[in-house]
Amino acid sequence: MEFKYDVIVIGAGHAGCEAATAAARLGSKTCLITMDMNKIAQMSCNPAIGGIAKGQIVREIDALGGEMGLITDRTAIQFRMLNRSKGPAMWSPRAQCDRNKYIWEWREVLDSTDNLDIWQDSVKDLIIKDGQVIGVNTLWEATFYAKSIIITAGTFLNGLMHVGKTQLPGGRMAEPASYYLTESINSYGIRFDRMKTGTPVRIDSRSVHFEDMEPQEGDDDFHKFSFMDTGKRHLDALPCWTCYTTPESHETLRKGLVDSPLYNGQIKSIGPRYCPSVETKIVNFPTKEKHQLFLEPEGVITNEMYLNGFSSSLPMDIQLKALRQIPAFRDVHVYRPGYAIEYDFFDPTQLTHTLESKVIKNLFFAGQVNGTTGYEEAAGQGLIAGINAHINCHGGKEFILGRDEAYIGVLIDDLVTKGVDEPYRMFTSRAEYRILLRMDDADMRLTPKAWDLGLASRERYNLYSSKKEQIDRILEFANNYSVKPAYINEALEKLGTTSLKHGCKLIEVLTRPQITFENIQDSIPAFKEELDKIKGRREEIIEAAEILVKYSGYIEREKLIAEKTKRLENIKIRGKFDYSQIHSLSFEAREKLQKIDPENIAQASRIPGVSPSDINVLLVLVRK
Incomplete structure (x- = not known):
């Protein structure tokens, strides 16, 4: 059986869902192929969205017309703004979600999106003609032809799970792995390697001593993820809980290391530094007597809880x-143990900034197959891949975000320029322009771009325009209104x-750290009158204006x-030089530049191993 589409998306995780909805909404006839239609946008690990720098990515996805922020707001059971003690460039929203409701909200979005079909199956190989991908074959012997294909297979490619010495194939617990596709892709010259991640034990809340x-x-x-008017939170708020490991539990874990796949040579792939297993913590910090744990609910009507900080692959x-050597868990019952999983990923330096392969035309990659970790990083890549896959089908200027425009831009530039030697996770420290990439102004940066693309709705664009006009009016008033000392x-x-x-202008008073719009407005009636003109979203608009004043x-x-x-x-320098023949460059620079073939001088300067003197050589050659 044969089918024809503009865009095919392989895998319905967070990257695949954003990619498919973006391409379809832009007008491409799209098919999303998934192994299980009941596990769409499954949260394989913690059912939480956002966090340090990740929350900014979700706000950017929302500002661009994506779905992750909207669905998070509808399914959140706890919302927190992290880093409030620091400056606004560091503020990061995070929400704990109801895992099952999140899946079904996404399913509802996909089912109601025009131009989008879903097919339940597993892709086994690509169909390539003249260096271009033109389709895929599935295990059920269906053939899909398309102008653009996006691979977002997550941890399923040759996935292998570990609990102690036990090894089971799978992409997630109780879900099958995907075979053959990696080998098909690799046969056309695309390099791949193996990575490892892990997830903690799931606990029955009825057995926990919360006291x-x-x-x-x-x-x-008022804070939330979406810039759209989503109203009050839909679900009842639930608390998370904290406690600590004990020296006794450390000793038990230490004795079990001989059977740990991480330490007995069973796992050989690359694991994350920034989300280490509990056994890694006790090895790396042998003198530390306790490590903090976070017990987090998985939903409003389930007893299942997630023990953040206790990721493990021990028996x-x-x-x-x-x-059971931790007081709160002395009588604990568990639903399933923690486990590690190994899976295939593809070297992201083989991609352009559109996330299209440099090796096979019309083939895009997004998500954990590019060596990243995290729902948010995956969704951000998926959105960009979906947009560019559509443009690839119908024409237009490729859509690329700069490092000064979005965390998504930083993420993709890091991947295609530097590659990965461990699962890539976004941090605020990775963004050199993080004061420009705040969570409060993602709509100001990106919604006009989404409107120009045709991805932002009229309602979204009107909300953006109204907010911008009101902020501009407040700032104009503050810059022109004179304040007298007597008053x-x-x-x-x-x-x-x-x-x-x-006397001075009001703006000079507002820049003082002790002064806020709210605590000074009663003393300046004209200013209060100006703030009272705000139509809707008062707190959001005042916060955004105040940040612009103070920073x-x-x-x-x-x-x-x-x-x-x-x-x-x-x-621009891509394709202009044979770097291997430029002997005035250092040997390392020649090797790295030949491998990456950077788009421009700026990207070349960010490649590890390319020195300032190498850049000067390139600038001289460009002038010639």
Whole structure:
């Protein structure tokens, strides 16, 4: 049986779902192929969205017209803004979600998206003609032809799970692995390797002694993920809980290391540094007597809970014994043990910034198959791949986000420029322009781009326009309104800041750290009157305007630095040089530049091993 589409997406995880909806909404006839239609957008690990830097990615996905933020808001059972003690560039939203409701919300979105079909099957090989992918064959002997194909197979490619010495094939617990596809892709010259990740034990809440734990409540304010008007939170809020491992549990874990796949040579692939297993923690920090654990609910009507911080692939009896040496879990019952999983990924330096393969035309990769970890990183890649796959079918300018435009831009540039030597996870420290990439202004940065693409709805664009107009009006008022000492000094003194000796513009007062829009407005009736004109989303708009006031100097400085870098991005060099023959470059630079074939001088400068003197050589050659 044969089918024809514009875009085919292989895998219905977080990357695949965003890719398929984006391509379909832009007008491409799209088919999403998945092994299990009941596990669409499954949260394989913790049912949580966001976190440090990851939350910014979700806000960007939403600003671009993606679905992750909207579905998270509809299924959240706890919301928190992390890093509030730091500056706004570091603020990161995070939500605990109801795992099952999240899946079915995504299923509803997919089922109601025009131009989008779903097919339940497993892809076994690609159909290649003249260096271009033109289709795929499935295990059920169906053939799908398409102009663009996106691979978002997650951890399923030759997936192998480990619990102690026991090894079972699978992409997730109780779900089969995907075979043959890696070998098909590799046969056309695309390099692959193996990675490892892990997930903790799942606990029955009825067996937990919560009196021995500390509750961790969520926030109850206006913050959320989507910039759309999603109203109040839909589900009842639930607390998370914290406790600590004990020296006794450490000793049990230590004795079990001989049977740990991580330490007995059973697992040879690359694992994450930033989300280590509990056995890795006790090996790397042998003098530490306790490690914090977070017990997090999986939904509003389930007893299943997720023990964050206790990722492990040790034998089941060792995991259970160590858990029962922690007071809160002394009588614990578990649903299933923690396990490690190994899977195939493809070297992302073989991709362009559109996420299209440099080796096989019309073939795109997104998500964990590119060596990343995390739902958010996967979804961000999926959205960009879906947009560019559509453009690849119908024409238009490729869609690429710069490092100064989005965390998604940083993520993709890091992958295609530097590659990965461990599962890639986004952090704020990876973004050199993080003051420009705040979570509060993702809509200001990206919604106009989504509107130009045709991905943002009229409602979304109108909300963006209204917010921008109101922020601009507040800033214009603050820059032009004069404040007299006689009217404001008493209020300034009460707020613990120096009184005025002469009049000044309101903007100068608002930049003081002790002053906020809310605590000064009653002392300046005209300013209060201006704030009262805000139509809807008052807190969101005031927060965004206040950040622009207080951090304007830092924001302008980063913009200037970004503009200087962009000049180098305008110097295109892909395909212009045979780097192996440029002997004035260092040997390492020749090797790296030949492998990556960077798009421009700016990208070349970010390749590890390419020095400033190598860049100067390239600039001289470009001028010639």
